[in-house]
Amino acid sequence: MAIDLQIPVFNNNSEAELAGRWGMSIDQDLCTGCQACVAACAMENNIPFVGEVDAGYGRGMHWIRIERFWQGTFPEVKMTPYQPVMCQQCHNAPCEPVCPVFASVHSASEDLNLQVYNRCVGTRYCANNCPYQVRVFNWRDYADARQRPELVTLQNQLNPDVTVRRRGVMEKCTFCIQRIRHVEDTAKSEGRDIRDGEVVPACAQACPADAIVFGRVDDPASKVSQASKASRGSHLLEELGTLPNVTYLAGGSTK
Amino acid sequence: MFKKFFNALNQPLGRVGILITLLVVFSAAVWGIVQAQTAPPQPIQFPHNLHVGVGIQCLYCHPGALRGPSPGLPTETKCWGCHQQMAITKTSPLLKPLVQAVESNQPIHWIPVAQVPDFVHFIHRPHIAAGLNCEDCHGNVSKMTVYQSPQVMNMGWCLSCHRAKTEDNIQNNPNHDPAVTAMLQEKRTKLTDCSTCHY
């Protein structure tokens, strides 16, 4: 059912300006809920761990989470298919118009929703507005080794391509933009275009079931475009008109 | 309680207090800014002028600029390659730290100067590929001993070039070919997009 929420459409970019449009397709029939993507994302993006108490308060810093729900009671009980949820990189992102300092902006060149850490002042309005609840906030200096001595040796595994965030800053899945940039730079230096499947975000790279496919959705020949066309594909909370760039392929016996 | 505080501030003593606090804050800020922009003392007062003078290219010691994000600092083996063959190495007090470092296999603790903040990801390669010379951003290094930045490397300065080069191209595009214009627009958008440097 389409609800007219009268969300104003912010046409951020003309087609001419777009260098490309990145999207993802997630096959829920294949996702086994193993959380390899969750761990891979955390390792790639220097996501701090918050500990049991803060996780209990809902302050866990998971950029991607595997959602599942229970239906029914024993013995007719089922679990809904595992659903990896990360920032949907909405074309019409509700988190963008509400940021007072323009830290949550739409990338004019890549059709991604960006989080610019140095601009963020921590109003958390963007997280409030996000219908998918995918934005996480640094409530404390979780990554500061001066305050948490156990991090002194663990700091060595930080990825230098990704900023380490301090407290008061909002963060979320970036579609591994550091990898997109790296591949763009490599392709540019070799004088060629980016090949389909060359940019692989950490989650897609780790997924043992190959449930996550990433690529250019503006290229009709790319794997992700082909996958997104499937009749069992849909978007999360489609009726809100956010135009997400992630397509979910339903599990179950549907063709 | 606040009334008492404000009353106290209104007193001459209070006003002097405010003045002192403001002065301290101001001078601390000025000190911080000045400190950030002056070259710190390095473990070896490396004379770039001398080395450029004998014909050494920037990319000889800083080859990473051509390939990737960081040009890098040369290892002491790079210095030693020439310096082990020079008589002055044994006699000059200026080269003593280098000799010590090489003999004890310890690194030289350089203090990085041409730094951008952690939340900026700057990559050298595309800038070299776009035809920039090292001195376009880093100044006339052939006149410097230890490196000093000729201007503040802040975002406005970066953007001034990013905008100028692409805007100029669009303005001066002679044949008004829409495909070319589109490509230039794409380039301008890319170079002024937040995510090009901040991610």
Place this chain on the structure above:
Amino acid sequence: MSEQISRRDFLKLAGVGAATTAVLTGCGPASRYVTREPYTKMPEYTYNGLSTYYATTCRECSAGCGLVVRTMQGRAIKVEGNGNNPVNLGKTCARGQATLHGVYNPDRVTDPIHRSTRGSEGADKMDWDAAIQVVADALTKNKPEEIAFLMGMAPDHLFDLVTDLAKSIGAPAPVRFGALGMFEARTTLMKAAEDTFGQSGLPFFDLGGADLVLSFGANFLETWLSPVAQTREFSKMRRGQQTKRGYLVQFESRMSQTGAKADEWIPVTPGTEAMVVLAIGRLIAEARSLSLPPAFANVDVNSVAAASGVTLETLNHLVGLFSSYDHPLIIPGGATLGLGNGLQAAEAVLALNALAGNIGKDGGVYLSPINPLTDAYHRPASGSEMQDLIKSMSDGKIKVLFVHGVNPLFELPVKLGFGDAAKHVQQIISFATFPDETALQADYVFPDHHGLESWGYQKVATGSASSVLSGAQPVISPFFNTRSTVDVLLAATQKAGGALASAFPFKDEVEFMDSKLAGLLTVDGGFFSAPEINSFAASFQQYGGWWKTTDGRIAPSSADVLNKTFKAEAAQFDGQGDFFFVPFVSPILGEAGANKPWLQEVPDPTTTVVWNTWVEINPTTADKLGIQDNDVVKITSAYGEVEASVYKYPGIRPDTIAMPFGQGHTAYGQFAKGRGVNPADLFGPSVNEAGDLAFAGLKVRIEKTGKKRQLSRLEGVLGVYGFDAKQ
């Protein structure tokens, strides 16, 4: 200023000024406090700002997945799968991803230490020469039959060295054990294959080629055998086929992460799985109008239906599935094998596979390829074999025990008495990388490098259709003053001198490794070949191993399978309680992941709980007993008791409770210690017919304690069942 300023006021002002200045000096630019230390001698292949990648093998479990580790300036920063390695084909699991939190863990054992009082955390640092002398003395000054080696699940080059060393001095062969091996019931699987096919080997279930899978307790998407490979094969089964979507039926009393992916979850009464298998076999034979094979002759379908709770209708429906699908595959595993009749259940499953005609065919049952370096798969010890070792220890027959790669004081149930038996062992030498419970009771800890800092190879047991030897090389220099155990043992043999030294004329680990790899120079079918060992080793390191390009699956003979007879009986259970107890290995933590903080923070797939242990109780049962979420209950078996917070879990039988294994450490670092409980504390010594521990064969009691301890969940407490369901 018209008024005088008093001295007191002046001091106050000066104080304000000083305080402000003191605060603001912290605002200096960061570059003032940072120095850069370039390499003194940079490796030739390194470029500033660009990463170097090394191929190695993951050591978080014994599957042998290949890794490619990204390093930058000498630091390992990201783990990826090795796309070449046939086991994982470029993929990793959560445990592999978090292995960096192991190598850079703040609680690693940093130096060789001598512990004068067992159990005390304080210990004296030693130097490596003294440590090697201790090892040399232990090997030479004791009677060989009094030396024991206890090692972990992975059959690697260290295992080969220790096997050769033990043979050389006349000591008993090393024993391998791990909690995962216990929960996987490997001995049962192998014995079932041996009894059924007359051939020894670890069964290989070709998931990827099947289109109908009936899994009796096998949680193959979690930690069972080779989860990354199996997940990939599951994916192929599901959507990778041209004709139909693969169908999965899971038979378990508690819906696992794997069971949640099933198209049908059938909660059989625990202990009756073997009966259900036989009933299905009989019904299929009848449906196909075959003469009833002896294997399925002794089963009465109606009594099976009554005992197991699987109705006749469901059984017939399952039989009907066999005619709609072309490649049925039945897999035994997990709790089904961890019962008193586990071996019978496994053999019944193999018989059912034979009836389905899939033995040695694509999508069916094989024996796993043997790795390139040996003739046969060497399996880890079963529960009863471990009990034999413990008995030798308590009888004082073992004077020195070397422990590597396993933490028996945590992984073995307390009731088996390893802790007490250890008191009768004169000298315990541990090579643990982390300060685990066993290292805490050891007299010496001579820490091995972390897996990412190590050379070596690992023989892959299963998971791939090809014969694989996965290679390892250090991706970083050793971060602490640790030393490779192979190097320590080789140095010890040199120090010992005499026959021992001449038996091991290797100057270091790499030379030993190369001596073993040299055997592959003349073996055909590998994906690369080389004329001599140096170029072979170079390619071995570059690609991360050596494997054959040919199909290595062994098609067993299915000649006599259906003539074996079975008794359709339910399993016996230990204990007097009302509830069946189903412990399962935490899919996230595995057996050894509790010390890695990011693994602790990864939510459990089915409950989303982090950083703790929980007990799963059916919501109806919980309501009946007056138990709420987060209530702490005491669970008592015939052998022990534990307390844990309740999670009302819809996907479990009302007469069953479940608990994850992986927490409950009393040592093992700050992230693991004192967190959660260990369900193995409830286990007893009962074993199944093959000797594997009957870990799922317990009946337990639940008591309320009146305490509450909140579980941290990612899902939050609201909305688990949906807003319209009754809470």
